[in-house]
Amino acid sequence: MEGFGEVLKMYRKTEIINDSKAPPAEGFGEADMIINVGPQHPATHGVLHLVITLNGETIKNVEPHLGYIHRSIEKMCESLSYRQFIYVTSRMDYLSAHINNHACALCVEQGLQVEIPPRAQVIRVLMDELTRIASHELWLGAMAMDLGAFTPFFHAFRERESINDIMEETCGARLTMNYMVPGGVMHDLHPSFQQRVKDFMQLYKSKVHEYDEMLTGNIIFQNRMKNVGVLSAEDAISYGCTGPTARGSGVSCDVRKLYPYEIYNTLEFDEVLETGGDSFSRYMVRVREMQQSIRIIEQLIDNIPEGDFQTKTKAVLKLPKGEFYSRVETARGELGVYIVSEGATTPYRIKFRSPGFSNLSVLNHIAKGSKLGDLVAMMGTLDLVIPDIDR
Amino acid sequence: MWSFSNIANSIHEWLSNNFNPTWTIIIEMVIAGVAVISLFALLGLVLVIMERKVSAWMQIRLGPNRVGPKGMFQSLADTLKLLVKEGLTPGGADKFLFNLAPFIAMIVAMLLMAPIAFAKDFQLWDLNIGVLFVSAVSSIMVISILMAGWASNNKYSLMGAMRSGAQIVSYELSAGLSILAVVVMTGSLQVSEIIESQRNGWWIFKGHLPMLIAFVTFIIAVTAETNRAPFDLAEAESELTAGFHTEYSGMKFALFFLAEYVNVFIVCAIGATLFLGGWMPFHIGKWEGFNHVMDYIPSSIWFFGKTFFLIFLIMWFRWTFPRLRIDQLLNLEWKYLLPISMINLLIVTAMAILGWHF
Amino acid sequence: MFIKKYIQEIWGAVKSLLKGMRRTGYYFTHHKEIITQQYPDNRETLNLPERFKGEVVMPHDENNEHRCTGCQACELACPNGTIKVIFKNELNAEGKKKKAIDKLVYHLELCTMCNLCIEACPSDAIKMAQTFEHSVFDRNELTKILNNPGSKIMDGVE
Structure with a gap:
């Protein structure tokens, strides 16, 4: 009857645990409570589920639960051809859909060993930077809304909409453009593209001071953001943070500078670095990054070379046997695309290294000990896009 | 002359001629009750549409523009929707308290209507401690919020209620102190006397800088007391979904909503009465002609004009500023507003003793 | 201080x-x-760019003729199985049997507007239309047959 004895021991154990005199489970005090933020909550911008242990207003632990919008994009890509799988990646980080497509196209081109015409390269970079501005504009508005300021959201959307209109005219869609194809871009630029981009830059420059008036300089906003959610440079590296989240902590990690792709090495722009590591630094990195994107667009918009916008590729693409990796800087950080090919028309395995996943992992670390209201600000400045995390 | 006080007097005379005194009082009470309730409904409708339009224009939107001319009947349609919606009571809630809370919020708002002078000689109850009555009764509001938060049996609601409790209790202090500044100047707690004392100039003008500081403190404090942004921590949709009224729906939610707007109206009316001279017209010293023109504008228009100006100011705050955090909110009160208004009260007292005002 | x-x-x-x-x-x-754009009111003045990807259509000329040869390139290019080509055998002018499309079935409910089918089409038989109001009450209405009833392939299109 040895087995029975084991069960009896376990039974005794549970009794001890239920004893009120026993010390409570570690980390969970008597006055603590657990609240579920999400999967349907106004602050999570999607279906993120955070299980938060609170002591009054103070956060003791944050545990993200993922998978509510998992669509197995990686598995899906294995059954799609190299031309087809690119469009699926628009659905990962839908705010920088263009840059996701760019990463995939780069990876396929690397395998095919094709040269991209210079015109296509410039168009790709222009579109990337426009997407980056659009993404940061949306982030700005949404983050202001998290902090309770509703008005900047609509002001930011005014600029974002004008970018979307440009996208709609050239790519044919506003959000999931699917403009990148292996070997170049799908269509040539729309004839009025240059003029509209110039109009947009004029609009942006005439309105950019409004954000400073309404947010950056505002005393309430500064108090909410400064010294909140401090992430040190070491932690940013060890958690694998990339993009503005890491650059806010002073970690130089801009793929455009470190591993230049397309024509980025010929362009003049600064890698934006802030050393504070708090929410305000992350905010400032994104705001200044928008200006750098404007700077890149200014350099390119009048110097788009003539020529083809696409290299002719075969109707059915086949990558040689091997492994291919490409990385780009999306609006949220480094996106890596890893393709394992067996020489067939479809990839054997695809892995995406999405920036949102690593950036989310830091949330528990920086949120501990701060107030519930700060968590919202931190989530805002991490700029989480949930489909990017779940894929 | 056609005015509110004349109508009230003629009704009173007609009633006294036709009924005995007891019946007269009862009928007058019923009339006053109906008038207050209809004023409530009207205020709710007007303020909701006003808020929506103000926010829309600040956010470069059009705002409601489908129901009626320029969307003016939108809030009526909203009310209809809320009326026919199911009022859910959650299974785990304390049913009695849960259903009682919105009515307490409503009753508090109604009680606060009593000492407000809407026009010249037109006041429901000119009691001799009018201002004290207002600040005392408005503190009961916190009970309804705590009750709603506790009875909902929801952690978000509870946190919203606790935040609101801390907030209202602390901001009562500076609101009370800035009201006291006017009381010290006037030497009376009676609303009619406070208004009468501003015949030769509103307190905000003739009280110099200290009165201006008291006014600003008052506006900040009442914004916090009515739980409006940037102090809307009790609701804080991005943190607590909807705070203490997360679990409310249908008409019970509408009552909270209405009570919030009526409270905004009341505190602005008090602010207008204390600092901007209530129904007193705007006069400038010896400009006889100008003053004469100002006198022609009915007193009720003066009162509502000033009140709605203050309401607009509070709405302007809401649609501009981000929300404060709970510890910053309490810091603002205990480290800035309270010391400032205390020192301010001392200065005002000295001014009143030495007669340094006009 | x-x-x-x-x-x-x-x-x-x-x-x-x-x-x-x-x-x-x-x-x-x-x-x-x-x-603010007052959308349902501005339908008349709403100009969508000519590249806007709304839905796949097959243009027909005045003789009810289209350009589709039934090569199935679009069907192969589509990532979601949105397009299905159904064939029939047709007698041509010389009395020979010839393969032609009977129906080109298009499932709008599966389409992601990625434009790959239009890129793949060698004879420009299909294109994107600028419609966007796709809501219907019955989902069967979203399964469309792109070629008109009784339509033929245009002369000279191989």
Whole structure:
């Protein structure tokens, strides 16, 4: 009857645990409570589920639960051809859909060993930077809304909409453009593209001071953001943070500078670095990054070379046997695309290294000990896009 | 002359001629009750549409523009929707308290209507401690919020209620102190006397800088007391979904909503009465002609004009500023507003003793 | 100088708040800046760019002729199985049997508007239309047959 004895021991154990005199489970005090933020909550911008242990207003632990919008994009890509799988990646980080497509196209081109015409390269970079501005504009508005300021959201959307209109005219869609194809871009630029981009830059420059008036300089906003959610440079590296989240902590990690792709090495722009590591630094990195994107667009918009916008590729693409990796800087950080090919028309395995996943992992670390209201600000400045995390 | 006080007097005379005194009082009470309730409904409708339009224009939107001319009947349609919606009571809630809370919020708002002078000689109850009555009764509001938060049996609601409790209790202090500044100047707690004392100039003008500081403190404090942004921590949709009224729906939610707007109206009316001279017209010293023109504008228009100006100011705050955090909110009160208004009260007292005002 | 710092702090805070209020006050008084588009009312003036990807259509000319040869390139290019080509055998002018499309079935409910089918089509038989109001009450209505009934392939298109 040895087995029975084991069960009896376990039974005794549970009794001890239920004893009120026993010390409570570690980390969970008597006055603590657990609240579920999400999967349907106004602050999570999607279906993120955070299980938060609170002591009054103070956060003791944050545990993200993922998978509510998992669509197995990686598995899906294995059954799609190299031309087809690119469009699926628009659905990962839908705010920088263009840059996701760019990463995939780069990876396929690397395998095919094709040269991209210079015109296509410039168009790709222009579109990337426009997407980056659009993404940061949306982030700005949404983050202001998290902090309770509703008005900047609509002001930011005014600029974002004008970018979307440009996208709609050239790519044919506003959000999931699917403009990148292996070997170049799908269509040539729309004839009025240059003029509209110039109009947009004029609009942006005439309105950019409004954000400073309404947010950056505002005393309430500064108090909410400064010294909140401090992430040190070491932690940013060890958690694998990339993009503005890491650059806010002073970690130089801009793929455009470190591993230049397309024509980025010929362009003049600064890698934006802030050393504070708090929410305000992350905010400032994104705001200044928008200006750098404007700077890149200014350099390119009048110097788009003539020529083809696409290299002719075969109707059915086949990558040689091997492994291919490409990385780009999306609006949220480094996106890596890893393709394992067996020489067939479809990839054997695809892995995406999405920036949102690593950036989310830091949330528990920086949120501990701060107030519930700060968590919202931190989530805002991490700029989480949930489909990017779940894929 | 056609005015509110004349109508009230003629009704009173007609009633006294036709009924005995007891019946007269009862009928007058019923009339006053109906008038207050209809004023409530009207205020709710007007303020909701006003808020929506103000926010829309600040956010470069059009705002409601489908129901009626320029969307003016939108809030009526909203009310209809809320009326026919199911009022859910959650299974785990304390049913009695849960259903009682919105009515307490409503009753508090109604009680606060009593000492407000809407026009010249037109006041429901000119009691001799009018201002004290207002600040005392408005503190009961916190009970309804705590009750709603506790009875909902929801952690978000509870946190919203606790935040609101801390907030209202602390901001009562500076609101009370800035009201006291006017009381010290006037030497009376009676609303009619406070208004009468501003015949030769509103307190905000003739009280110099200290009165201006008291006014600003008052506006900040009442914004916090009515739980409006940037102090809307009790609701804080991005943190607590909807705070203490997360679990409310249908008409019970509408009552909270209405009570919030009526409270905004009341505190602005008090602010207008204390600092901007209530129904007193705007006069400038010896400009006889100008003053004469100002006198022609009915007193009720003066009162509502000033009140709605203050309401607009509070709405302007809401649609501009981000929300404060709970510890910053309490810091603002205990480290800035309270010391400032205390020192301010001392200065005002000295001014009143030495007669340094006009 | 504690008092001076305290007052400076307050003054700076108030100034920053007033700056924000000036901005919203500007928009409150300047209604020309409003950017709202009143969508169902502006249908007549709503101009979608010619590249807008709304739905796949097959243009027919006045003789009810289309350009589709039934090569199935679009069917192969589609990532979602949105397009299905159904064939029939047709007698041509010389009395020979010839393969031609009977129906080109298009499932709008599966389509992601990626434009790959249009890129793949060698004879420009299909194109994207600029419609976007796709809501229907019955999902069967979303399964469309792109070629008109009784339509033929255009002469000269191989």
